[in-house]
Amino acid sequence: MSKSSATAGKDKTMNVVVVLKQVPDTESAIRIAGDGKSIATEGIKWIVNPYDEFAVEAALRLKAKHGGKVTILSYGPQRVVESIRTALAMGADDAVLIGEDDIESSGRLQLAKAMAAAIRSLNPDLVIMGFRAVDNDMAQRGPMIAEYLGWPHLAFAVSIESDGNQVTIKRPIEGGSVTLESTLPALVTLGGSHAVWNPRFASLPGIMKAKKKPLAVKKLSDFGLDPAQFAPGAGKTRVISLEMPQERQPGRIVDGGLDTEGKARELTRLLHEEAKAI
Amino acid sequence: MGKSVCVIAEFRGGDLRRVSYEVASEGKRIADALGSDLCAVALGSGIAEKAAELGRYGVKKVYIVDDPALENYLAESYVPIIADIIRQCDPAAVLLSASVDGKDLAARLSARLDVGLVQDCTEILVEDGKIRVKKPIFAGKCFAWNEWIEGAMPLISCRPNVMQCLTLSEDQRAEVERVDIPVPETRSRFKSMDLDTSGRVGLSGAEIIVSGGRGMKEAQNFAMLEDLAKLLGAAVGASRAAVDAGWRPHADQVGQTGKVVNPNVYIAVGISGAIQHLAGMGTSKYIVAINKDPDAPIFSKADYGITEDLFKFVPAFTEEVRKLKSTCS
Ligand SMILES: Cc1cc2nc3c(=O)[nH]c(=O)nc-3n(C[C@H](O)[C@H](O)[C@H](O)COP(=O)(O)OP(=O)(O)OC[C@H]3O[C@@H](n4cnc5c(N)ncnc54)[C@H](O)[C@@H]3O)c2cc1C
Numbered sequence: 001m002s003k004s005s006a007t008a009g010k011d012k013t014m015n016v017v018v019v020l021k022q023v024p025d026t027e028s029a030i031r032i033a034g035d036g037k038s039i040a041t042e043g044i045k046w047i048v049n050p051y052d053e054f055a056v057e058a059a060l061r062l063k064a065k066h067g068g069k070v071t072i073l074s075y076g077p078q079r080v081v082e083s084i085r086t087a088l089a090m091g092a093d094d095a096v097l098i099g100e101d102d103i104e105s106s107g108r109l110q111l112a113k114a115m116a117a118a119i120r121s122l123n124p125d126l127v128i129m130g131f132r133a134v135d136n137d138m139a140q141r142g143p144m145i146a147e148y149l150g151w152p153h154l155a156f157a158v159s160i161e162s163d164g165n166q167v168t169i170k171r172p173i174e175g176g177s178v179t180l181e182s183t184l185p186a187l188v189t190l191g192g193s194h195a196v197w198n199p200r201f202a203s204l205p206g207i208m209k210a211k212k213k214p215l216a217v218k219k220l221s222d223f224g225l226d227p228a229q230f231a232p233g234a235g236k237t238r239v240i241s242l243e244m245p246q247e248r249q250p251g252r253i254v255d256g257g258l259d260t261e262g263k264a265r266e267l268t269r270l271l272h273e274e275a276k277a278i
Numbered sequence: 279m280g281k282s283v284c285v286i287a288e289f290r291g292g293d294l295r296r297v298s299y300e301v302a303s304e305g306k307r308i309a310d311a312l313g314s315d316l317c318a319v320a321l322g323s324g325i326a327e328k329a330a331e332l333g334r335y336g337v338k339k340v341y342i343v344d345d346p347a348l349e350n351y352l353a354e355s356y357v358p359i360i361a362d363i364i365r366q367c368d369p370a371a372v373l374l375s376a377s378v379d380g381k382d383l384a385a386r387l388s389a390r391l392d393v394g395l396v397q398d399c400t401e402i403l404v405e406d407g408k409i410r411v412k413k414p415i416f417a418g419k420c421f422a423w424n425e426w427i428e429g430a431m432p433l434i435s436c437r438p439n440v441m442q443c444l445t446l447s448e449d450q451r452a453e454v455e456r457v458d459i460p461v462p463e464t465r466s467r468f469k470s471m472d473l474d475t476s477g478r479v480g481l482s483g484a485e486i487i488v489s490g491g492r493g494m495k496e497a498q499n500f501a502m503l504e505d506l507a508k509l510l511g512a513a514v515g516a517s518r519a520a521v522d523a524g525w526r527p528h529a530d531q532v533g534q535t536g537k538v539v540n541p542n543v544y545i546a547v548g549i550s551g552a553i554q555h556l557a558g559m560g561t562s563k564y565i566v567a568i569n570k571d572p573d574a575p576i577f578s579k580a581d582y583g584i585t586e587d588l589f590k591f592v593p594a595f596t597e598e599v600r601k602l603k604s605t606c607s
Contacts, residue, residue: 026534026554039420052534085522109389134534136415136422138397140385143353147389152354152466155382158528168469172529173378175480176473182466193528193535195521225429236394236430240410243421245561251580253572263584264594267566268602270582275564277486277543278510278599 013068015097016059018092019115019129019145020074021049022083026134032242039135039242048083051130054190054197055092058122058160059128064134066164068125069093073118075111077101081215088210091201096122099217107235112141114230116148117223124185131156131189135247142189152182156191195222282317283309284369285338286360287332287340288351288377289322296483297375297438299335304402304441305373306336311404312370317341318452319363321356323349326454334445340452341353341367347461350471353378353386354464361390362459369431371409373402384435387546394431396424400440409434411548417534417557439483481530484513486543489532489559490525491517493548493569493588497525502589503547509603515539515559519550533558548588551576568592 024030025045033040048056072087072095074080075091084095085192098118103111119127127146132139148152157169158177169188190197202210220227254266271278285305287298288560302318309316318340320329329340341363360383364372372387374380376398388395400421401412407530410425426432474480481487488507490500500514505516516526518533532539534554544562549555551567551574559565560579567580570587577583584591 024416026557028416029553030416032420039416096498107394109392109394112389134417137413137417138385138395139381140388140395140397143382143385144389146353147357147386152464153386154466155353156378171378173471174482176471178471179469180352180466181469186466193521194518194590195524196528235427236392237396237426238426239422240425241423242415243412243423245418245421248560248565248579249581251565251567251577251583253577253583254587255585260586260590260594261598263586264591264598267584267595268598271543271564271566272520272602275543275581277564278602 003081012066014062014066014126014162014164015069015071015122015124016062017071017073017119017124017127018052018055018059018087019127019141020052020056020072020081020087021130021137022046022074022076022132023049023133025031026050032244035239037239046079046083048086049130049133050194051132051134051190054192055128055130056090056092057197057199058190060200062126062160062162066162071095071122071124073115073122074098075100075103075114084215085210086202088213088215089206090200091206094214095119095216096219098220100220100227102232103230105232106230107237108138108140109144109236110230110234112144112170113148114220114223114225115141115145117225118218119145119149121223125278127163127187128160128183129189131191142187146187149187151185151187153187153189154180154182155189157188157197158192160188160190280314281368281370282315284310284364284367284372285316285318285337286318286372286380286383287318287329288375288380288516289320289325289328292324292328294324294328294331295375295377297377297380298332298490299443300438300441301373301375301436302327302332302335302337302435303444306444306446308371308373308409309403315574317367317369319360321348321359326456330451330454333450334448334510336446337452340454341457342454343457343459345461350468351383352464352466352468353382354466355461356383357386357390359417359459361387363457364391369548370433371432373434373436376437380435384433388433392434392457393431393433394426395435397435398437399434400437402434402436415537417538418561419557479507479511479513481513481515481532481537481539484539484546486510486512487515487532487539487541487559488512488545488547489515489549490520490547491549492519492523494520494525499545502592502596506592506599509596509599517555526601546576546580547592549576550574551579
């Protein structure tokens with residue numbers, strides 16, 4: 001190892017912020033609300049967006065290696081506190097909630113601006129978050145926040161390594177993968193799956209401890225932002241209607257007293273002649 | 279004639295990616311509906327010749343920045359350049375592919391240009407001169423129609439393999455204009471690319487997908503599905519249970535936290551049909567379920583259901599497909 005990389009490679013403690021979104025449980029059956037433009041939220045169970053849970057795990061592993069601190073940043077109504085506590089119970093150190101009930105309806109660019117302002121106030125080395133949320137599935141918040149911070153971002157990571165000075169990720173692309181690197185501070189969004197990140201569960205002692213960890217509820221004005229610019233409907237796009245996917249015709253069981261070979265022949269015929277797919 | 283519609287073309291290894299044909303075709307339809315022209319932006323290294331081929335899809339003019347430093351996509355270098363070009367041509371709408379890089383680029387570009395973005399659209403309509411787009415939410419459990427507020431420029435990423443490709447004329451060439459914008463200094467760097475050369479069909483573009491679940495019992499049993507997939511020219515997918523068990527790579531996972539796929543035929547083998555799995559494959563044209571449990575929820579979504587032990591049925595089915603293929607060719 002060369003001299004310069006020996007010093008550059010010296011691990012520094014890291015200040016990591018994880019941006020967390022609360023989303024409906026993936027088990028939820030989705031129903032359209034009375035206004036025809038939103039999802040009915042009665043009876044919905046709320047969870048940490050799975051990709052953000054991966055981000056908590058990745059941040060905790062970096063902390064285990066380098067020391068430092070993991071701060072959870074989230075936004076929205078009081079119910080979000082429960083998801084933040086989940087992340088604290090996993091091992092994060094403290095949290096900030098931008099406690100503005102309607103902030104999500106102020107538009108995606110506005111929300112990203114608010115997140116960037118909050119992140120600036122926390123002065124981290126690295127920000128990690130999911131590359132998409134499993135509700136609106138826009139895959140855009142991370143890059144937007146990075147743009148407002150004026151930082152590089154590396155998106156859709158399935159691995160993340162850092163020595164406290166720079167960060168390296170692997171990112172799948174169609175038909176392969178690429179390796180990217182950036183000096184810190186930077187923002188990384190995570191892809192992958194449960195199998196890749198294997199996020200830890202909150203232990204019982206973790207849950208007890210989480211109750212005492214600092215959780216600051218902040219207002220937009222605390223970050224020097226003008227709340228008037230974050231009013232509902234400040235976005236550039238709007239949803240005009242929601243639509244359920246077409247109901248599938250009830251399927252057909254290929255049986256008719258056929259033996260295995262008979263069924264195989266019949267399925268092949270159906271796919272060939274009826275579906276014209278093979 | 280109104281402002282032109284602009285598409286951002288995607289290159290890899292000096293070649294235009296197929297998704298860009300789709301986006302250009304869709305862009306042409308929108309430009310026609312708005313009574314405007316279609317232009318394109320392309321960044322890369324050694325791309326001038328290939329960029330002109332966008333003419334086949336109705337692109338009149340391509341603005342290119344051709345520089346060895348742009349050989350590979352990097353948000354930090356691509357976004358400022360593309361933003362500059364878009365500011366200069368002030369289009370009526372900008373379209374790009376919701377590919378891995380496309381979505382990333384679109385998101386950052388949206389903030390840089392302060393324009394509204396809708397990602398991963400599956401349908402675009404022009405009604406009374408207004409653009410409306412449809413996109414899946416909750417991994418396809420629902421769809422949302424979106425529009426832009428008065429005066430806002432639409433930025434739209436289009437889901438791959440959904441938009442129809444229209445070739446206007448094989449030898450129509452687009453006018454290529456080299457734009458002189460320096461490549462910015464970046465703090466992030468592209469290190470390396472590793473392409474899969476096994477020739478296996480990828481999930482996202484596959485016409486047919488054969489997917490295995492926990493019912494496959496162990497990793498080596500997937501050889502059976504690989505054989506079937508090879509015969510069908512299909513890709514192999516997996517449920518989360520199969521991926522979590524380490525039988526398949528995570529990139530093969532189909533579902534709410536995996537890939538959302540949209541093939542012509544989806545064959546679910548030993549998969550129960552949990553809501554998170556259905557979310558990822560529910561829009562397949564034909565769904566085939568092979569499961570020994572007649573009460574498995576997957577049967578309620580399947581066009582063709584086979585209640586059998588997969589270890590008996592899959593080899594028999596593979597044999598029948600082999601016979602069919604040998605008589606067809
Ligand atoms: C946050 C979250 C995200 C998730 N995301 C995803 C996702 O993206 N994708 C996903 O797939 N799941 C996802 N899941 C998991 C999902 O809930 C299910 O656990 C999973 O899909 C089950 O996989 P499976 O159908 O292969 O296994 P099982 O549900 O165990 O089903 C196995 C099936 O195989 C059948 N079988 C067994 N032996 C045979 C045989 N010899 N012949 C024929 N049939 C046989 C059984 O009858 C059974 O129906 C997610 C869960 C959560 C909580």
